[in-house]
Amino acid sequence: MPDLQKLYDAVLNGDQKTSVAITREALDAGTDPMVLITNYMVPAMDEVGRLFECEDYFVPELLLSARAMKGSLELIRPLLAARGDEPVGRVVIGTVKGDLHDIGKNLVGSMLEGGGFEVIDLGADVSAERFIEAVQTKNANIVCLSALLTVTMPSMRTTIEAMKAAGVRDKVKIMVGGAPVTSQFAEEIGADGYSDNASSAVALARRLRAEATA
Amino acid sequence: MTSAAASSRQRVLDALNHRQPDRVPVDFGSTSVTGIHVSVVAGLRRHYGLEQRPVKVHEPGQMLGLVDDDLRDAMGIDTVSIMPAKTSYGFLNENWKPWVLNGLEVLVAEGFRTTIDTNGDTLLYPQGDLTAAPSGRMPAGGFFFDVIVRQNDFDPEHLDPADNCEEFQPIGDADLDVLQRSVAAVQGCGRAIVAGFGGTGFGDIARVPGPGLKVPRGIRDVTEWYVSTRSRRDYIHQVFQRQCEVALGNLERIRQRVGNSVDAVYICGTDFGTQSSAFCSVATLRELWVPYYREINNWVHANTTWKCFKHSCGSVERFFETFIDAGFDIINPVQCSAVGMEPAMLKEKYGSRLVFWGGGIDTQQTLPFGSPAEVREQALRRLEIFAPGGGFVFNTVHNIQAGTPVENVVAMLDAVKEFHHA
Numbered sequence: 093m094p095d096l097q098k099l100y101d102a103v104l105n106g107d108q109k110t111s112v113a114i115t116r117e118a119l120d121a122g123t124d125p126m127v128l129i130t131n132y133m134v135p136a137m138d139e140v141g142r143l144f145e146c147e148d149y150f151v152p153e154l155l156l157s158a159r160a161m162k163g164s165l166e167l168i169r170p171l172l173a174a175r176g177d178e179p180v181g182r183v184v185i186g187t188v189k190g191d192l193h194d195i196g197k198n199l200v201g202s203m204l205e206g207g208g209f210e211v212i213d214l215g216a217d218v219s220a221e222r223f224i225e226a227v228q229t230k231n232a233n234i235v236c237l238s239a240l241l242t243v244t245m246p247s248m249r250t251t252i253e254a255m256k257a258a259g260v261r262d263k264v265k266i267m268v269g270g271a272p273v274t275s276q277f278a279e280e281i282g283a284d285g286y287s288d289n290a291s292s293a294v295a296l297a298r299r300l301r302a303e304a305t306a
Numbered sequence: 307m308t309s310a311a312a313s314s315r316q317r318v319l320d321a322l323n324h325r326q327p328d329r330v331p332v333d334f335g336s337t338s339v340t341g342i343h344v345s346v347v348a349g350l351r352r353h354y355g356l357e358q359r360p361v362k363v364h365e366p367g368q369m370l371g372l373v374d375d376d377l378r379d380a381m382g383i384d385t386v387s388i389m390p391a392k393t394s395y396g397f398l399n400e401n402w403k404p405w406v407l408n409g410l411e412v413l414v415a416e417g418f419r420t421t422i423d424t425n426g427d428t429l430l431y432p433q434g435d436l437t438a439a440p441s442g443r444m445p446a447g448g449f450f451f452d453v454i455v456r457q458n459d460f461d462p463e464h465l466d467p468a469d470n471c472e473e474f475q476p477i478g479d480a481d482l483d484v485l486q487r488s489v490a491a492v493q494g495c496g497r498a499i500v501a502g503f504g505g506t507g508f509g510d511i512a513r514v515p516g517p518g519l520k521v522p523r524g525i526r527d528v529t530e531w532y533v534s535t536r537s538r539r540d541y542i543h544q545v546f547q548r549q550c551e552v553a554l555g556n557l558e559r560i561r562q563r564v565g566n567s568v569d570a571v572y573i574c575g576t577d578f579g580t581q582s583s584a585f586c587s588v589a590t591l592r593e594l595w596v597p598y599y600r601e602i603n604n605w606v607h608a609n610t611t612w613k614c615f616k617h618s619c620g621s622v623e624r625f626f627e628t629f630i631d632a633g634f635d636i637i638n639p640v641q642c643s644a645v646g647m648e649p650a651m652l653k654e655k656y657g658s659r660l661v662f663w664g665g666g667i668d669t670q671q672t673l674p675f676g677s678p679a680e681v682r683e684q685a686l687r688r689l690e691i692f693a694p695g696g697g698f699v700f701n702t703v704h705n706i707q708a709g710t711p712v713e714n715v716v717a718m719l720d721a722v723k724e725f726h727h728a
Contacts, residue, residue: 106537150586152536155529190445192452195528217427217445242674243449243709271581272670288582 093121096132099164103136103206106156108163115164125168126177129208133161137206141291151199154290158202165205179210181301184226184264185236186214188247193240196270199290200236207294209234220247220254227260233304234297237283239270248273249281265300269293314384318498318569321696322613322635322661329726330693331384332700332719333663335373336500337572338365338389339617339638340664342706342715343449344412347371349712354380362402362413366393366430367442367451367517368705369407378497381719385699386492388568390504391484393417395442395451396433396518398484408447429454438520449708453515457527467544469524473516474505474549477556486563493567500615502572503560505553506602508546508595509535510576535586535594542594550598554605561610570613570636573602579620582645588624596632603633615663619704621645626656639704640665642688649691662692663699667718673702674710678717685721693725 094117102111111133118128140157143149149157172179185201187194194216201211212230214222223235235255237248248268255261265284268277278286285300287293313328320327335341342350347361348371362372373383392398397417405414417434430442430451442451460469485503492499507513514531516522524545525531525538535542576595578585586594603614616634618625621644629637640662642649649665667673667685676684692698700722706715 144583147583147587150584150590151580152532152534152586155533156537159533190448192443192445195532198529217425241450242670242707274671289580 093123094118096123096128099128100132100136103133103157103160103164104139106153106160108156108160111160112163112167115167119167119171125171128164128168133164134206134208137161137203137294140206141203141294144289144291154199154203158199158206161206162202180208181233181297182210182212182231183234183236183297184212184214184223184230184232185238186218186223187216187238187240187270188244188251189217189219190247191239191241191244192216193238193270196240196290197236197238200238200269200287200293203290203294204236204297207298209294209297220251223251224255224258224260227255227264232264234267234300235264236267236269236293236297238268239273242272245270245272245277248277248283252282265304267293267296267300314497315499315569318384318699321699322570324658324661324695324697326694326696330689330698330700330722331498332382332722333385333500334381334383334701334706335370335378336385336387337502337615337617337638338368338370338394339572339575339704340701341365341368341370342373343708343710344369344371344407345410345449345708346706346710346712346715347373347377348410348412350381350715351377353712353716356380360404360411360413362399363405363407363415363418364389364393364399366395366414366418367453367512369450369708370705371412375495382722384497385500386495386497388485388488388492388499388501388503388564390502391481392504392518394513394517395430408449432516432518432520435520441515441517441519453512453517455515455527456522457515457525457530458521458523460524462538465524465538465541467524467541467548470526470545471548471552472519472523473513474552476552477505477559482559482563485560489564489567498569499567500570500572501564501568501612503556505549505556507574508549508576508598509542510574512575532585535590539594546595546598550601553602557602557605558609566611568610568612570615571606572615572617573606573634574599575617577617577619578625579618579622579641579644581620581643583621584624588628591625591628596628599629599632599634607633613661619644621647623647623652623655626652626660630656630659634660636661636663636699638663639701641703643668643670643703649688653691653694657692657695657697661697661699664701664703665692665698666700666722667702669702669704669707669710673714673718674707676714678713681714681717682721682724685718686725689722689725 275286317327317331401416402413419434426446428444429440432441613635615636
């Protein structure tokens with residue numbers, strides 16, 4: 093049995109090679125995959141988020157840790173799916189129609205995965221119809237909309253309106269973010285939450301899930 | 307040319323040297339980060355009753371419109387622009403031809419060659435070569451091109467810094483001729499000359515994917531680049547070192563052609579700030595970037611009278627002491643809406659050592675979405691804060707974006723005039 097503290101350290105330090113190697117070793121030794129996630133990987137990503145919040149970590153460190161986490165999750169996910177384990181939440185994420193910027197969206201997606209969510213990433217320049225279809229077919233709990241441009245912010249509003257018209261708005265919580273987006277704008281367009289960075293997006297998603305399941 | 311323009315250069319020089327100018331100088335259109343979207347330029351030309359003609363797109367990525375002399379006069383602009391001979395997409399800005407952007411007829415350079423894909427998106431090609439993989443994409447109905455990342459497989463154990471330096475080559479005589487002719491054409495116009503010679507932007511994320519290259523090699527993916535600034539720092543140093551050596555040689559050749567006709571030079575547009583934080587620590591900036599910034603800026607100061615212009619969006623106050631230490635004279639765009647960028651504090655702490663080129667009005671909320679009254683109020687407040695003692699060139703926080711109401715731009719410019727006459 094490997095020293096699982098090293099898995100925590102590897103995710104925290106963004107060392108994908110080590111995190112994957114230890115995960116593989118642990119799974120081969122019969123460790124419950126959920127234990128790896130809950131006891132080591134999620135706490136490591138929480139610490140990454142804390143370090144990001146207090147500006148010891150920055151975007152490159154966040155990306156490296158998310159990669160390490162992702163590498164391990166690729167080994168774990170099929171095992172969880174095979175035994176029917178559910179993630180803490182299922183998130184559909186995308187940059188809205190007309191906007192091709194995806195760095196912020198990718199960061200949020202990675203951090204949500206690190207927080208134990210299953211993330212369905214629709215990419216950039218995503219139409220309202222594709223968001224609606226994903227909500228309908230992926231059993232999502234949360235939809236995350238991203239926009240970097242002032243000219244594409246209105247697509248957030250039209251996406252939410254289209255979700256209402258399609259009757260799927262109330263099936264999910266909607267989070268919005270991106271450089272020009274504000275909490276006031278989020279409120280105006282009827283989103284459920286706004287986050288100004290990837291780390292606090294995880295806290296917001298957890299809060300929204302808790303509210304929905306309370 | 308109006309008589310006001312005759313003193314424009316002096317006004318800018320006073321501001322750059324932290325002396326009180328007769329009035330606050332104004333820039334729009336002198337760089338790729340202080341410009342105006344072509345659709346808004348067209349709207350301003352209509353508003354001011356200027357000759358109706360298609361506006362030239364001089365910067366294809368952001369679709370910035372060329373601000374001609376008649377519009378400069380109408381807007382009270384004190385600067386003119388010298389751009390590199392080639393755009394970031396690798397083609398020359400010459401031989402203009404018509405093109406239509408969402409129903410608006412504009413002019414684009416001959417090398418601006420596009421196709422439409424199956425989604426209706428417009429694709430733009432490096433060096434105008436339709437046989438190469440496209441390097442820019444404008445979504446259907448969009449207003450800008452975003453760089454398409456074309457990341458080839460690479461062996462992380464055998465990275466060659468030359469691959470990431472393909473776009474940083476010794477400047478050729480033809481490009482020098484263009485620069486020399488451009489400077490000669492505006493020399494003596496009375497306005498301050500602001501030049502972007504290219505080649506000194508270290509790790510500018512808009513350029514990392516190599517939009518002007520037919521087959522970019524090395525690390526070209528944006529995420530991979532950010533990660534590499536942490537995990538492959540030696541490699542990034544090697545890239546910057548090579549780039550710096552070439553840039554210093556180019557600057558000397560350019561200096562021989564244009565001398566001290568240029569007043570400010572755009573050095574680097576690498577963004578270090580986000581809305582609420584930064585992309586790296588101060589220690590990382592000092593370790594990874596400052597050695598090269600210092601070499602470039604020290605050379606400029608030792609050999610020319612040019613002032614060194616640094617652009618960085620976001621929450622970057624924490625870096626200001628380092629920027630000053632690295633030899634930058636000018637900071638842009640002064641994003642006052644970002645965390646820790648309160649204008650009065652910035653003016654008080656750095657106003658005697660950094661020129662604020664920007665900060666005049668917010669372009670994420672107030673200018674595009676506010677009322678003309680809100681625009682006026684914010685512009686006047688910023689002028690009151692930044693104007694005293696010089697060290698301020700009025701400009702918006704980054705380019706004026708597509709969709710910005712012309713009446714708001716006019717309200718902003720009227721506020722500048724009102725401030726001058728107050």
